[in-house]
Amino acid sequence: MGCCNSKDSKERKVVERPQSDGQPVDSDVKKDVVEEVVEETSEETLLGVEPRALTRQVDPRTERIQAICARDSSCPYRYDACAVVGGEVKCYFEDGLIYRIMKDGCWYYYNDTLEYEAHVELFLGPGSQVATGERATMEVMSDNWTRACAVLYPLETLRCVSGNVLGYRCSVTVKPLSEEYRHKACVAANRTALMETEAVRRLAGSETNEEQILCRCVETNTRYVDLKFPPSAEALARTGKDSRSIAEMAMMRPTQYLPEDMRLMVNDITGPVVAHAIDHGNLGDSWLMCAAAILAEDETAVRNIFLQGTSAEKALGAYRLLINKNGWWVTILVDDYLPTFSCMPVFARLRDSPAEMWVSLLQKAYAKLHGSYAAITGGDALQALVDFTGSPMYRFDAEWESAAMDATKVQALANALVGLSRSGASVVLSTPGHNSESYLGSNQAGDPAAFRARYAKCGLRMGYTYFVERVVVVQRPQALLFKVRNPWRSSGTWTGAWSFGSRKWEENPDVCSVCDAQEDPRDGSFWMSWEDAREYFDGGGVFISTCEMTDYRIKGVFQGVFPSVVLEITASESTRVLFTLSQPDKRGLDRTDGAALFAPIMLTVSKREGNMQRVQKNTSWNPETPSEEYNFVVGREVGMWFTLEAGEVYQIVPRVHHKGVKNEYNRPYVIGIISPCRLEGTVRAEAKCLGSDSNVFTNYCLYESEAPQSVEAEYQVHIPGKSPVTNVSARVI
Structure with a gap:
C-alpha cells in the first residue's frame, strides 16, 4: 500500500513590488x-x-x-x-x-x-x-x-x-499611505455601503435565504447587498482568522466609481473574452489571476460561469456565478461592491473595459467561497481552474525536472506533451516563485536581484503560470518547441533562439511554416525551445477541459475508511468516461477543522466475474494513466479515464487511507462521471453500499460482491450551457 504526497500546491505566488499585504508599520x-x-x-x-x-x-x-x-x-x-x-x-x-x-x-x-x-x-x-x-x-x-x-x-x-x-x-x-489618509479617503464611500447594507437588512427582516432576499430586492427595486459577504473590512480579512491583514479600502459599486457615461454599460461580459485585458491588481493572488487568464483562452468556459444571471438582477448589482467546489456545482450569489481606492478597483479588473466585470466578480465569488480576500492569496493555478470548470488536472513537475536533469528522459516528456496538446488538453508551464526550492528556484539564493532581472528581461514574471498554445517536435533540426502565451504587460520580450525574428526561422523555413511563425502575431505569444524553457520554467501541468461535456456528480461520506456510496454501472455500448473523486478543500478553514488536511484518497474500478468483482484500475496522479497499483494520493481530487465495455457490470469504489481518518470527522466526498455525450439510454448507474467486511477495502484485487444494497444519494446532472439539476435517488443515471 502506497501513500504519496501529491503536488497540490505551489510556492506562494506574490507580486514582488509594490507590496499590499497589510497595513504598513x-x-x-x-x-x-x-x-x-x-x-x-x-x-x-x-x-x-x-x-x-x-x-x-x-x-x-x-x-x-x-x-x-x-x-x-x-x-x-x-x-x-x-x-x-x-x-x-x-x-x-x-x-x-x-x-x-x-x-x-x-x-x-x-x-x-x-x-x-x-x-x-x-x-x-x-x-x-x-x-x-x-x-x-x-x-x-x-x-x-x-x-x-x-x-x-x-x-x-x-x-x-x-x-x-x-x-x-x-x-x-x-x-x-498612512492609515489616517486611507480612512479619510474611504470614509464617505464606506458610509454609503453601510447604509445600503442596512437597507437590505431591514428589507430581509428575519429572512436569511439569499434567493428570497434577492427576490425582495427585485420586487422593491432595491440595490442588492450580499448580507453573507457584505462590503466591509471583514470581507477583506477576517479578524482572528486570517493570518494576513489588508489595509482599509473604499467599498464601491461600478456605478459609483465609473464616469457617468459608462455606468449604463456595466455587465459581467461585454465583449470578446481575452486574457490580455486582465490586470491582476494588488491582492497578491497571481495564482488565481493566472487561472483566470488561462480560463479566458476558452470564452465558452467563462460564459458558462455567468450563464445564470438575469438582466433584472444585474441592474440591482446582483450576479450569479457557477463554480465547482469540492466536486459539487454551487451557485455563488454576490453583489457588485468592490474594494477600491481613488475610484479604481484595487484588485482584479479589466484594464481596457472598466465596465466589464467578469474577472472582478470571479475573484470576489472565490473570496466569498473561502471567507475573505485574504484567504485566497497563494495557491496553484491548476486547482483554481478545477474550481472554475469542474475539469480535472495534474502536475508534471517531477517529470519536467527529471528531463531537465537527464537528457535521456526528454523524449518521453516531449511525446507526452505533444500528445496532450493535440488532444485538446491545456498544457501550462510555471516559473519559480520567490521562495521556491525547485531546481531553478534554489538558484536565486546567491543573487535574487539578478535572478529577477533575468526573468524581467524576457517579459516573464516569477511565480506565474503560463498557457502553452502549442507543443511541437521537429526532426530537422531536432527540437522540442513551446509556443507560450504571455498576456501580462511587460517591458521585456523573449529574444532568444526561436523568438520571432530569430535566424532559426529563416534557416528552417519548413519549421517556420509548420509553426506558422512567419510574423509576430503581436499578442504576447513567443516560441521557446526545450533547452531554454527548462532554464526559465521549473514545471507545469495539464488541464483537461470538460466544459463541453456532460457531467454527473454523486455525494457520499467516508465513515472511517468506508464509503457510504459506491456506484454500480452497466453500459449498453462501449463508452469512455472520466471518473473523478473529490474531497473538501482546506483553503480558508480553521486548523482545527477535520478537513484542514487532505486525506490520501483513491478511486477503484472493478468488473464483475460471476459473483466476484475483479479490480481493473486505480487512480494515480495522472488521469491519463490509471494504475493497477494501490497508490493513494494526498490531494483535493483524483481521476482516471476508463472505457466501460458493453454488457459488463462495474463498481466504482471511493477509497481513503486510514492515515486520513480523524476521530469524530466523517469526510465528505463527491464522485464525478464526465462524458463527451449524455449517458442516459447508454449507461445505467446506481448508488450502492458495500459492507465494511468487503475485501476491496483491504486491497484485494478479487473480492465478493453479492447484490450490494441500494441506497439513495444526492446527485447532480450538468449539461453544457445549462444550470445543474440536483436530485435524490438510488438511480443516478
Missing part, C-alpha cells in the same frame, strides 16, 4: 529614492504615439488583443489616469510607479499607484525662472539653487513647476 515603510542629476535641460516636447492601425481584417477577439498590446506599447501607465496627454515622459522606478511629464514648459508629476504617496524634491539650478504649481512649495537655498517640493497621492497628476530651468536635481521617495 514604521519598519515596513518603503523609502525608495531615485536621484537624477542633469546640468541643463531644454523644453522639448515628445508627442504621444497613437496605437498602430490594423491593416487587415481580424476577428473581434484578435482585434481586442492587438488593441491592448498596441496601447501597452504606446502608453507606459498601468492605470492610465494621468491628466496630461503627450509630453516627454520619464519613469522614476523600474516597475513604473511615479512619472514626470514635461510639456509646454511645465513639469508635471503623476502617481500611477493606488497604495503609495510620492514625495518629490526638485532642485533647480541658479538662474532658473520658474513658478510653482498647485500644492507645490518653493524656496531659494543659500547656494542660489531653488528647491520645489510636492506630495502626490494615488492617481494624482500635479504641476510642480513651469518656466525656464537651467539644470536640476530630482529626488523621489515613495512610501505606503
Whole structure:
C-alpha cells in the first residue's frame, strides 16, 4: 500500500513590488529614492504615439488583443489616469510607479499607484525662472539653487513647476499611505455601503435565504447587498482568522466609481473574452489571476460561469456565478461592491473595459467561497481552474525536472506533451516563485536581484503560470518547441533562439511554416525551445477541459475508511468516461477543522466475474494513466479515464487511507462521471453500499460482491450551457 504526497500546491505566488499585504508599520515603510542629476535641460516636447492601425481584417477577439498590446506599447501607465496627454515622459522606478511629464514648459508629476504617496524634491539650478504649481512649495537655498517640493497621492497628476530651468536635481521617495489618509479617503464611500447594507437588512427582516432576499430586492427595486459577504473590512480579512491583514479600502459599486457615461454599460461580459485585458491588481493572488487568464483562452468556459444571471438582477448589482467546489456545482450569489481606492478597483479588473466585470466578480465569488480576500492569496493555478470548470488536472513537475536533469528522459516528456496538446488538453508551464526550492528556484539564493532581472528581461514574471498554445517536435533540426502565451504587460520580450525574428526561422523555413511563425502575431505569444524553457520554467501541468461535456456528480461520506456510496454501472455500448473523486478543500478553514488536511484518497474500478468483482484500475496522479497499483494520493481530487465495455457490470469504489481518518470527522466526498455525450439510454448507474467486511477495502484485487444494497444519494446532472439539476435517488443515471 502506497501513500504519496501529491503536488497540490505551489510556492506562494506574490507580486514582488509594490507590496499590499497589510497595513504598513514604521519598519515596513518603503523609502525608495531615485536621484537624477542633469546640468541643463531644454523644453522639448515628445508627442504621444497613437496605437498602430490594423491593416487587415481580424476577428473581434484578435482585434481586442492587438488593441491592448498596441496601447501597452504606446502608453507606459498601468492605470492610465494621468491628466496630461503627450509630453516627454520619464519613469522614476523600474516597475513604473511615479512619472514626470514635461510639456509646454511645465513639469508635471503623476502617481500611477493606488497604495503609495510620492514625495518629490526638485532642485533647480541658479538662474532658473520658474513658478510653482498647485500644492507645490518653493524656496531659494543659500547656494542660489531653488528647491520645489510636492506630495502626490494615488492617481494624482500635479504641476510642480513651469518656466525656464537651467539644470536640476530630482529626488523621489515613495512610501505606503498612512492609515489616517486611507480612512479619510474611504470614509464617505464606506458610509454609503453601510447604509445600503442596512437597507437590505431591514428589507430581509428575519429572512436569511439569499434567493428570497434577492427576490425582495427585485420586487422593491432595491440595490442588492450580499448580507453573507457584505462590503466591509471583514470581507477583506477576517479578524482572528486570517493570518494576513489588508489595509482599509473604499467599498464601491461600478456605478459609483465609473464616469457617468459608462455606468449604463456595466455587465459581467461585454465583449470578446481575452486574457490580455486582465490586470491582476494588488491582492497578491497571481495564482488565481493566472487561472483566470488561462480560463479566458476558452470564452465558452467563462460564459458558462455567468450563464445564470438575469438582466433584472444585474441592474440591482446582483450576479450569479457557477463554480465547482469540492466536486459539487454551487451557485455563488454576490453583489457588485468592490474594494477600491481613488475610484479604481484595487484588485482584479479589466484594464481596457472598466465596465466589464467578469474577472472582478470571479475573484470576489472565490473570496466569498473561502471567507475573505485574504484567504485566497497563494495557491496553484491548476486547482483554481478545477474550481472554475469542474475539469480535472495534474502536475508534471517531477517529470519536467527529471528531463531537465537527464537528457535521456526528454523524449518521453516531449511525446507526452505533444500528445496532450493535440488532444485538446491545456498544457501550462510555471516559473519559480520567490521562495521556491525547485531546481531553478534554489538558484536565486546567491543573487535574487539578478535572478529577477533575468526573468524581467524576457517579459516573464516569477511565480506565474503560463498557457502553452502549442507543443511541437521537429526532426530537422531536432527540437522540442513551446509556443507560450504571455498576456501580462511587460517591458521585456523573449529574444532568444526561436523568438520571432530569430535566424532559426529563416534557416528552417519548413519549421517556420509548420509553426506558422512567419510574423509576430503581436499578442504576447513567443516560441521557446526545450533547452531554454527548462532554464526559465521549473514545471507545469495539464488541464483537461470538460466544459463541453456532460457531467454527473454523486455525494457520499467516508465513515472511517468506508464509503457510504459506491456506484454500480452497466453500459449498453462501449463508452469512455472520466471518473473523478473529490474531497473538501482546506483553503480558508480553521486548523482545527477535520478537513484542514487532505486525506490520501483513491478511486477503484472493478468488473464483475460471476459473483466476484475483479479490480481493473486505480487512480494515480495522472488521469491519463490509471494504475493497477494501490497508490493513494494526498490531494483535493483524483481521476482516471476508463472505457466501460458493453454488457459488463462495474463498481466504482471511493477509497481513503486510514492515515486520513480523524476521530469524530466523517469526510465528505463527491464522485464525478464526465462524458463527451449524455449517458442516459447508454449507461445505467446506481448508488450502492458495500459492507465494511468487503475485501476491496483491504486491497484485494478479487473480492465478493453479492447484490450490494441500494441506497439513495444526492446527485447532480450538468449539461453544457445549462444550470445543474440536483436530485435524490438510488438511480443516478
